[in-house]
Amino acid sequence: MNRPSIPDAALAATKLHASRPRRRWSDGPQYPWSPATDDAWALATHWPALAGVLCEEVARGSGDAMREIDRMLALGRMSRSEAMNVRRMLVSMRACGVAMQQVVRLGSGRWRASPDRVDLATVARAAIRDRQRELAQGGIELGLDLRSLNVWIDVAVAGALIGAALDWALSFSTKVYVKTEPVPARIVVRAALPTAVGPRTGRNRRMNDNLHWVLLRQLAASSRLSVSRSSSAATESAVIEIPSAIALDSRRRPG
Secondary structure, three states: OOOOOHHHHHHHHHHHHOOOOOOOOOOOOOOOOOOOOOOOOOHHHHHHHHHHHHHHHHHHHHHHHHHHHHHHHHOOOOOHHHHHHHHHHHHHHHHHHHHHHHHHHHHOOOOOOOEEEEEHHHHHHHHHHHOHHHHHHOOOEEEEEOOOOEEEEEHHHHHHHHHHHHHHHHOOOOEEEEEEEOOOOEEEEEEEOOOOOOOOOOOOHHHHHOHHHHHHHHHHHHOOOEEEEEEOOOEEEEEEEOOOOOEOOOOOOOO
16 A cells, blocks of 8 residues: 655645634635635636735735834934825725725625615715815815715715715815715716826826725615716716615605
């Protein structure tokens, strides 16, 4: 009888006694350490795990970089203004990882909404208030026209929806306008494009399919809303349409 080599025996023992990694909230339904582990690799099946690993690496890398910035700042090797600029870039990088985690979680089908009666104008004000310092530091000019807009939606999703639309608009410009319209029920988030003559640099139209846009579409789909985009020479706009079945008359609750 042929005995397995020591490496083969060790590998077999490892497979036998190894425990499965703990599932993360960002893992999709096709988790790579499920019983289908030995199946052939297919990106269409395993992309949620790939996205989850990417997000973890982004979070770990940005966290390590922030700690290094703090160390260099304490040693006097970096000025406060330099540290602030680099930290702002790292915060943006981490935000992309968080957005991707949310997309995977919502798209996995395991998340369940808990709808409630929500005024999107109130949600928008709260979301903007929470980011007031960040927006001020970034020199953001924010115009608001928020009229009461009652909808039947998960409160957390409503806040994320406003945040994703705002982040998407800020990828174009530092001048953003947010408006709610009761009839027809919708939210409009508009970015004023730079007016400089010649090719745009930094914020430009290539950013209209960034992770914030993907997250916005996934959030809308999870809430049975629709999102459209319109462009002009001067603006880029995202329009979130609220169907009549979700928009509420203030006097009644939908059946």
